[in-house]
Amino acid sequence: MSEAADQIFATLRHQAQSGAPLYLQLRKSIEDAVNRGLIGPGDALPSERDIATKADISRVTVRKAVQDLVKGGILVQRHGSGTFVAPRMERVEQSLSRLTSFTEDMARRGMVVRSAWLDRGLYAPSPDEMMVLGLSSSELVARVARLRIANDTPLAIERASLSASVLPDPADIGSSLYAALELTGNRPVRAVQRISAANLGDSDARLLEVPPGIAGLHIERISYLASGKVIEFTRSIYRGDAYDFVAELRLTGPSEEGRP
Numbered sequence: 001m002s003e004a005a006d007q008i009f010a011t012l013r014h015q016a017q018s019g020a021p022l023y024l025q026l027r028k029s030i031e032d033a034v035n036r037g038l039i040g041p042g043d044a045l046p047s048e049r050d051i052a053t054k055a056d057i058s059r060v061t062v063r064k065a066v067q068d069l070v071k072g073g074i075l076v077q078r079h080g081s082g083t084f085v086a087p088r089m090e091r092v093e094q095s096l097s098r099l100t101s102f103t104e105d106m107a108r109r110g111m112v113v114r115s116a117w118l119d120r121g122l123y124a125p126s127p128d129e130m131m132v133l134g135l136s137s138s139e140l141v142a143r144v145a146r147l148r149i150a151n152d153t154p155l156a157i158e159r160a161s162l163s164a165s166v167l168p169d170p171a172d173i174g175s176s177l178y179a180a181l182e183l184t185g186n187r188p189v190r191a192v193q194r195i196s197a198a199n200l201g202d203s204d205a206r207l208l209e210v211p212p213g214i215a216g217l218h219i220e221r222i223s224y225l226a227s228g229k230v231i232e233f234t235r236s237i238y239r240g241d242a243y244d245f246v247a248e249l250r251l252t253g254p255s256e257e258g259r260p
């Protein structure tokens, strides 16, 4: 850690009279130092004991500030080797007006895509799946759940459900669901996507390699064939620190008002 960054803790010693709890002041000093680039991704923080001495505060206070920053994804702790500034995520800008697949989106950016399988198989459909896919209780649903990884960074967990009549062997889709659907003439041509904020639960956070509770995006996509039939019902969790969804907006003329 640079001398300039070392100053953060020494400065805190002289400023620690502003009334705010000390751990909040320390947390803010570290956050400011990261934002101003005084300490960068991958830099190691001094030990708890060193920070406590430099800032003239207790180790309990240091621990509380550091734990808060780990929870917020600013710092990461590696067992046995210490505390570091978290690697910065390169954000992916994603258009909301094109119906593309994850593989296509990442390939266009020159990123290497792979997936880890979480589940694939045929199941009795849930009430949600029956309703959205128009299945009866005697039909089966094909489920394909994957952790989507680009350039070795896990970006999303995607759980797709399709009618088993469209995807009788979910183990057979290869690396792209949309490429597999294209082969059988079932690639969707239209989709409705709903995006909402979600805090990541423990198991999703573990898969996405982020601290539990951090902000994520819950995305639901219902895709249609040209005939109007629903082909795909996918529920995904995306890392909130990795995506910017971008939509182009146009002024609506009076003649277009009320159109969907």
Ligand code: GLP
Pocket (backbone or CB within 6 Å): 100, 101, 102, 103, 104, 158, 160, 175, 176, 177, 178, 179, 221, 232, 234, 236
């Ligand atoms: C996007 C969509 C999913 C879709 C997937 C297909 O990520 N959000 O709804 O299932 O693309 O991607 P691929 O063809 O790479 O499997």
